[in-house]
Amino acid sequence: MSISSKFKKSTRQAYGEVLLELGKEKNNLFVMDADLSMSTYTCYFAKEFPERFFNAGIAEQNMIGVASGLSKTGKTVIVSTLAVFAPGRVFDQVRNTLVHSNCDVKIVTTHAGISVGKDGSSHQSIEDIALARVIPGMRVIVPCDAVETKKVIKKIVDIPGPFYIRLGRADVPIITHDKIKFEVGKGYILKKGKDVTLIGCGMTVFEILKAADILASDNINAEVINMPSIKPIDKNLIIESASKTKKVFTCEEHSIIGGLGSAVLESLEEEKDIFVKRIGIQDCYGESGLPEELFEKYGLSASKIAEKVKECLDN
């Protein structure tokens, strides 16, 4: 498939825009932020609907609690901050207030993963998918581009209950189509193949698509799956593809512990003779650098992914 790398937009930008759209349609939609509205782009909503936007200041734990209580007065609340702060900094609040009380609060974070870049490891979240996933009943979605982000946000505001949505910082190419409907719990085959299965989410989807092209020139026919819905995950699709190729490679801008890779492995627990390799952050902190440099250094670039696939196939 061909992707226009010329048109790029960050998922957080798309989020800011769709929030504004939804704010006009839904007058019971409220938004909160923790002093980062100009990074998360909730500032667009804040400017247009100041009476429905509440800044909690640099006090994320209270923000979660207030959002939870606010939602119990008949409102849908979206809260935003950087991925490294939610669920991380607010884990107990999300677990014991927000999700425990089944509040209609959606946590949408931005700046996930190492592509945050120069801010360095303190701001590079590589554990947020794992943390969100392990809370009973929390749904976890990682859109891969601006188009998918808008679909996801529009969808989840109409589904009551808690969600965790992970967005990035950098501009990314458009990969998905307007025409394909987003459904919670569904994965999408972007390219059919038979030799290996490549599964990604968020920023790595573009990388695995490019990796598939590299592998094709080595006669390795990769099936490429975009898996935005990490929980609930599209178990059937994973098993179908894995049964066909027998070799699955997951790729995420996240630790290999507890994220997409682990979720895929869990889906395959009862299947026989499937090889699975998790590509991701190898249980280490990130560091300052440019997103492209960091992807290369930490093994998330298309060339590194292709290399890893070939290495595993050779052994």
Added chain:
Amino acid sequence: MSNNLIKILEKKSNIARQKILRMTTECEGGHLAGSLSCIDILVAIYFKILRHKPDNPDWVNRDRFILSKGHGAPAFYTVLAMCGYFPEDELLTLRKINSRLQGHPDCKKLPGIEISTGSLGQGFSAAVGMALGYWYDKKIDSRIYCLLGDGECDEGQVWETAMFASSYNLKNITAIIDRNGYQIDGKTEDVMKLEPLDLKWKSFGWEVKEIDGHNMNEIVDALEESRGRRVVVIAHTIKGKGVSFIENNNTYHSKPCNKKDCKKAITELCEKFELI
């Protein structure tokens, strides 16, 4: 407030204490002493102050009460049952498997619980969130009440919330602190000094009222006067209040009475009841 009404509330408190004792002895657990310290406040709230409809817990214009000190569940469940939110005989199922009366309040399980609590410092946040929602909806006749423990004020989140409420100038919320002077590891002033607690709250933009948390008159007056203002009521209480051998005896923080001591306690309370 009429003398008659005070006596009615005091009698209810006494009965409630007996139920708390029976309940915690039956389940062999539950936070007994901290429930006894706040029961007078809860009785005042549920039988005098709160505008609510037990047969319609979702009534849109209701006042709301949040038990941020979630371990006070035995006291909370007792007043809810006495009001008619659920049958009183269900009280003896506290903490038992499959019970709606969970160890800490679970809003998904029992009517009358606005939000799940148990992890300290969090219910107050949610209470302020509800106050914010009510303020936005211009529910001028409705109010939020939230009970915190004093040890709970160690939690930073409490102060984030206090700051938020002031910053947004919310005036439809009353916080009440069950100032019984103890936390689990001992006296609050030995574990983590809270004093001057009143000045701390004042500096965060709250009006402070200090009362005897077992004087029904003072409780009701303080709560009624807080209407239309942002108030914290520091209620000086005795942990284990009402039973001589439990008062200020911190071993009863989460230890109930055995059957023999429960009988002794009930006898004491019955004698006190006659004097009301």
